[in-house]
Amino acid sequence: MPPRISDSTVRRLSHYLRGLEEAERRGVPTVSSQDMAVWGGTTAAQVRKDLSQFGSFGKRGMGYAVPRLAQRLREIMGLDHPWKIALVGAGRIGSALHAYPRFRERGFQCMAVLDSDPEKIGQHWGSTVVEDVADLERIIREREVRMVILAVPASAAQEVADRAVSAGARGILNFAPTRLRVPPEVSVANVNLVIEMEALSFDLTRKARGG
């Protein structure tokens, strides 16, 4: 029974891994928790606590062997193998995401781009052809898609999510400003740009008032 890992820990692990891979490229042999703390925007103690939840990867007095720790972190995060994803919504956000090179670099393979708009269906996006969202279930099943990026209007998000889940998708990156209801075996990450802007508005307002 694995203990609960907090969301903030997971985010920091991403940062550690990014730093480790940069160090790997440079041929740095070992790093200290202090080095990783800088990458993760945290403290050395926090880094060690984070890592200790998964095992003991360092050597006292020495630090951590970069290739070994990077490999272990990739395994822990499930990034030691590619993920097959599908992009639903071929609007502007969808187009930007599809062109975003870092997804592919990180091992997220886009198996399909889907939309409901007849104007968009059939368009060529690089080597990908936009397909009909009516075929969502079949495509997810046939191409073994495990994650879906939802870049559809809020009004369609829940329905598309339900269908994707029923076809076997287990992770959803949701750009629609809606709280999706999904079964517990499914994970959802929400990206809500208006909330981010409103949080900035709050912060700035508070700083302007309170000092």
Added chain:
Amino acid sequence: MPPRISDSTVRRLSHYLRGLEEAERRGVPTVSSQDMAVWGGTTAAQVRKDLSQFGSFGKRGMGYAVPRLAQRLREIMGLDHPWKIALVGAGRIGSALHAYPRFRERGFQCMAVLDSDPEKIGQHWGSTVVEDVADLERIIREREVRMVILAVPASAAQEVADRAVSAGARGILNFAPTRLRVPPEVSVANVNLVIEMEALSFDLTRKARGG
């Protein structure tokens, strides 16, 4: 000296406000903390705690008067007046953000779109013309821009951020996968899509393993 307000509280306030404005439109006169809890994906007690940090807005036995609370929340969050923003980076993400109608609906007025690419400078985006990022400081000052959306490559993000801050910007929505260093009077919200995907990867991997 206002007490610290947690980030999670701020996000919930956004949700409460969205629900309140929907209720306002429908002419609902009062709501309970339980109603708001549903909007914010939390509990009634949490709603009351959140609100209590800013004052007492409800009536015991009655609930909260919708228009009054909505107005107070807009004031608290600094959403009772428009915000002037600028968009730096006229690539695909920038283009998607510029077309995103919810920013404008929510009172975020885009005063400029900037890029360094001569091909893009001069392009017409609706009624906006893409301008040269070399004029960033002048434009921020002249048009009283307070927030900047950074949709530029990671390699340019810090430099653009520094220049925006020096010209008077105080909020940054950062899409570049970099941790920006800014003075304490400046607030930054990061949107890091790879981290969101990696968090999904972690979750799914963990669920598949642990049960």
Added chain:
DNA sequence: TCCTGTGAAACGGTTCACAGCC
């Protein structure tokens, strides 16, 4: 000596439970 791994303490956010007002 250097730096990790880890219990213990401190902190902050959430939940509980109830007093108080409508």
Added chain:
DNA sequence: GGCTGTGAACCGTTTCACAGGA
């Protein structure tokens, strides 16, 4: 009776401090 506002309890995360191995 119903629902808010809030101190107190609870719980998870972060920080501290140090024991222990290289």
